[in-house]
Amino acid sequence: MNWLFVFLGGGLGSLARYGFSLAALRMYSGNFPLGTFISNLLSCVLLVIFAHCIQMKADSEDWVRPLLVIGFCGGFSTFSTFSNETVQLMTSGNMALAVLNVLLSMATALGIIYWFRP
Numbered sequence: 001m002n003w004l005f006v007f008l009g010g011g012l013g014s015l016a017r018y019g020f021s022l023a024a025l026r027m028y029s030g031n032f033p034l035g036t037f038i039s040n041l042l043s044c045v046l047l048v049i050f051a052h053c054i055q056m057k058a059d060s061e062d063w064v065r066p067l068l069v070i071g072f073c074g075g076f077s078t079f080s081t082f083s084n085e086t087v088q089l090m091t092s093g094n095m096a097l098a099v100l101n102v103l104l105s106m107a108t109a110l111g112i113i114y115w116f117r118p
Contacts, residue, residue: 002066009071013043017076032097033085036078037105043077044112051117 017039024035050068082105089098 005063005066006071009067010075013072013075040077047073048116
């Protein structure tokens with residue numbers, strides 16, 4: 001039954017990422033992939049919060065982790081879009097932005113998970 005919760009959470013997370021990306025495009029028109037960057041970081045923050053809440057509530061339902069941590073956070077974050085946007089920056093001659101995207105994304109995401117993990 002967990003597959004259903006992963007499916008639902010992933011769909012909701014993907015919809016949230018899509019909406020967030022549209023909003024980011026309306027507010028920012030630069031070359032840096034800000035929408036993907038922020039959605040990936042927010043996904044890390046949510047993952048830490050969800051994992052902490054699940055850990056604090058020892059009797060949490062079995063469906064909560066597949067729905068929120070695996071499904072929603074997995075759908076809300078996007079490694080493939082991050083990779084594609086980085087390659088697009090590289091091939092369009094924006095090597096400095098591509099390197100900045102990789103370093104900033106990885107350092108910030110890993111830092112969030114490491115420093116705020118339960």
